[in-house]
Amino acid sequence: MFLERFITSLPIRITFPLVLFLAFVIVSIFEAYLEKKTSFRRIEEESREHICSITAEFQELSEYFISKNNLNLIERRIADLSANQFLKLILLVDPEGKVIISAQKKLKNDNLEDALKSGAKKYHREILSIINELRKSPKMICKISEDTNKILSVAPVLFPSETKKLRPSNLGFLIMMYDLEGIKEKHRKETLVILLSEFGVMLFLLGTIYLIFSKLIGERLETLLRIVREIKKGNLDIAIKLEGNDEFSLIARILNDLIRRLKTYIKYDSLTGIFNRFALEHNIKELLKESSENQRNILIFMDIDNFKEINDTFGHNFGDILLRLFAKRLRNVVKEGIVGRLGGDEFIIFLQDHGETNIQEMLNKWISELTSPYKIKDNIIEISITAGITVHQGKDGDFYQLLKESDIALYYGKKKGKNISIIFDDSIKLQEEKRIKLSNLLKFALDKNEFFLVYQPIFDLKTRRIVSVEALLRWKNGNELIPPSEFIPILEETGMIRDVGRWVIEEACKQIKIWSDKGLREVAVSVNIDIQQILEDNFVTSVTDMIKKYCVKSGLLKFEITESEAMKFPETVIQTLKKLSYEGIEISIDDFGTGYSSLSYLKMMPVGNIKIDRSFVKDLPEDKDDRILTKAIIDLSKNFGYRTTAEGVETREQLIFLKEIGCNFVQGYYFSKPVSPDEVEQLITNENEIFRHKWIL
Template identity: 30%
Template sequence: MPGDPATPEQEVAADYVMLAVDDDPGTLLLAETFFASEGYTVATALSGAEALARIDEIAPDIILLDIIMPGMDGFEVCREIRRRPRYKNTPIIVLTSLNDTDAEQRAFAIGAWDFVAKPVRWSALAYRARFALRAAGVVAIQRSADRFARVINQSPDEILVFAADTLVLLDENISALRNLGYSKLELQGMNFAELLHNGSAQGLGGMLQQVRLHQQEKFSLQLRRKDGSVYPTEGTLLYTEDDDPSVFVAILQDTSERQRIQQELHRLAHYDEMTGLANRRLLEQQAVKLLARATRQGHRCAVCMLDLDGLRHINDTLGPAVGDGLIREVSSRLARAVRPGDLVARDESLGLESLGMQLARFGGDEFVVVLSDFSDTLDAARVADRILATIAEPCELPQGVRHSLTASMGISVYPDDGANFDVLVQRAHTAMFDAKQSGRNRYAFYTEAHNHKVFSRMQLESELRTGLQENEFELHYQPLVDSALQRVVGAECLLRWRHPDGLRYPDSFIPLAEETGLILQLGDWVLEAAVSQLSAWADQLPEPFDLSINVSALQVRDDAFLNRARELLADNPGAARHLVFELTESSLIQDMESTARWLQDLRALGVRIAIDDFGTGYSGLHYLVKLPVQTLKIDRMFVSGIDRDGEQAAVVSAIFQMARALHMEIVVEGVETREQLQIVAAMGACVVQGWLISKALPAPEFGVFIGQFPA
């Protein structure tokens, strides 16, 4: 009773909450008084409806439930309680004046744990309540253990348990069995060390000693499968003395795929995908070291810029695929043209002592060769002669046509023509332009006479300024469609110049605009024209619809450009949801912190961000997880041979997988054939762009193009 000392059983009961449900206030008072003296916290309800309304507030550990009540009887209340997952296993003891087998069986059938007839013997009910609570606790513990075992067994991590004294394997999960290739029976009695490759096994003793001292440690281990193959893992080793015997627990992740992706991303970041040659980034890294060594040893270096003559004509007449094949053939010939002992730059890990020649593709049909360790400029001339002769050998084109390519080459010499690699590349490019102007299929050294070329550049700059003043520019729109070709989902704005001498394309004036800073004024015009066109198309555009604008590296982190965008979108609030700004990788990686803030400000306006020409040059890729980027545009160089080159298809597939993992959308550029479209569409949902769909169209023609697709 309330004044009696608490028994051990009562102390146990002190943590439990009981809900008593009965339409008889007297019965509830007796239940509350008796079980409160037993240490329970008791809540009461005079009806089933009240009990169900308050049950989550009360959160009972056990329920006393009368059967015969007005309105909702105890059977219905019990059934409703069992429908709530939280109370699926809560003990329910039925109290009733009914004394028949049918009522008892019905109570048990709907989830009651016990059946007690009225009048109630409270001391007996107390024992039955404690028994029900203990049984429920055992059930809960067992279910928790079963659930934990299922989680462990289904974990993608490999989990191995082995004895601390003998290292004999005691248990393992399904992931471990699957990756190791053993059955559970085969692993019985095996030693953990037997699963390790030689190097890992030799250091196991010291490793386990560290784990004993610190309870757990992170390690990298090489495991050996049943078939003898070895794979790398990273994970944690735990030590526990709570078991008998004491055990170690290894929780390991197979890092084979991650290492493969890292190696692939490293290759994409440093090597040209089409040719396998070093890209600009890798060449720049190595060239800095070459120039430093040349300075120490008093030698000269030469930068040779090479551009193929007439490749655009081949692309226009025979198609880009033929042009790409010629670029790969030229790459192979350049590699063969080097002297014995010279090296084509393919592996960043090679030491400087072996670098006599470096060869890289800069993009398009341009190649750069860096020569080091020579004292006479005639050495560079001899290399140039040999390269031009090698390139001029006839190539086999489709339909049995033989064609001889030529190339123009410009050469700048360190330290005569410049003190750093960027200047040497610029001056080699100037000399190459002079070689082209002089008739092609030749080389030219940079001299001060090339400065006269500046006059023509100044003239072009003047014409650019006039063109901006006279509104000679216009936008064309290249459609973006879904990979099923069912709907237009957007367009890319492409700039055209209505020059008095004829229509000019961006590659003829954008580089100079970048150099002179006029790109900022051009960029403002493009943004304003695009927003204006969106307003003009307001009733015609499908939803969703993305209008992509190329943003120059000079505009990145430019507050004036950001403010101009903010003003335009404030006046045209509906345009922001359509705008996508395309930025190159190289424009993002400089001053990452400032870039991130600038992009976040753009995102706050509703504008989305895409990476243009993904993977073509500065693919550090770490920026993808640091910057608010929503879309990757896979460059056409990755797509051009996807229907013939399995490795190229694998790279595109890897980019798809990476984009999906980062929850990014994919736009595939340069889709020229049905076969290419089918391959990229099979890789997953994406947006495609290219001549198979349409060339860039003036605004009126683009409006007609949209009308050809369902809304």
């Protein structure tokens, strides 16, 4: 693993020659090892045979000249042999053990043992052992010493005697010692010279191979690496030019094809075929750089209203078809400029002019064509569009600023009811700055105890008494009272509504207990809940825990959820509301008639009360349409077994009309604005005196 990581960590133009060099070194070392082992064995054998041959030859020669009593010739022959630098010892010993001839003059006339100790100190015992063996069996012995450094050769020499029989008493010895280690060392040096020569040749060949590799492979590889580095930098306006049919040419062709595909993928949206976010940003930035001072830069951010409902109703495949058809129309209506899809159902248009274009008029014309009915799978789909526009002069503003401003304008268009075009201006900028400021302040409002509740009484039209109060959230930051219409949407957008909503429920439970402990007549408290709270896994458990904690009687805590919120996740909402209803909490549908609800879902909900939105009440009884709609809601509620509460009642005429058409409860400024808990106590305690004149109908 280490070797693999090491090799792959280096460029191939370095790795390949390095591996080649290492392979050569390993082979050379192995070859030298084998050469040494086999050659030394061969040298030992050849040297032993050579010494044995010399010893045998000299044995015969010595016996002949001894018989002739001519030792001078033997001495000359020994002198000739002594010229061999590796022949370290030559002794001719007579039967009495006296050295009669020696290559070393100082050993002549010494006895055998002394001569051996002087001339072959390390090996004298081994030689004496051989001589003792020869006395028993007189035949030449030629062997390698025990430490393999010398060749020891000993041959019996017959000296003349009165009897011609061979006896130990007339045997002398010829002793030779050959330096095997010296010849090995000589061979070692010769081998080293040969290996160095071969190594030089191999290095030359290796260098030649590397140059060829560098030229034929390295340069082609470097070309590929250079292109890959350019791709990494984001430069796709490149092509690889490598001729041939080798593997590198094949890789080059594959990379060129991938670059072409990548350019398409990076530049164009895969669903609609128009520019994607990357291409939009790149092209708009380039145009902004080249923009002149008298040129207007116009960025339009638009999306399809309620596109999620289309997906939920018809399916995502259906929605994808609609997006493709919409993008096709968008390309056709925008004759000049850049068109792209930012994501989802969000589209961007970028234009440049010199002030001659009436933006609103042009956009209205486009929207008229874009919103004409779409026919998809035998379905006729009608859509609306909300657009946010920002306009900058010359080089004022970059891409991100334009995108942010148009997005903010789009956001405010959605808040105003959708199906509208909003141009970003200073007033929107101030609103957005305020929204951001409030969002930051809201993060700490709960910890700083800046929230408080007020309560608006709800009256029973039959008994003319206060039967419940609606808990309404208020926020006071320092000395400034922030309107609910400004901060509640921010709580919902940021998700802080979950924590704040939990606090509201607990405060309501706490207030119920306070009133109960004071012996006040029992009135229910109605709390508004958000869909984000309902979707929490532990919502029902946390509510029941608070009810138990503050000993809230069944029926004294009520929840209100708006019609539009209830329809976002109807199945989940139904299940959660059923659990809450089982715990004795009455459920009201708030702002009924302003949203989009399904009666089939409505009848499955454990609803006890329908609250008629103030928008239907404010023009009663003069407005004919409001009279019809309000009566229809009350009649529908009765048929379902629900009671009704009218919100926003401000006049006696409204009260009379609502009583006549069978409304059960009323709530509004006609009777009381939202008040503090202490004021609620006063209203309940003295309601007959306070509200007597209100009931004179």
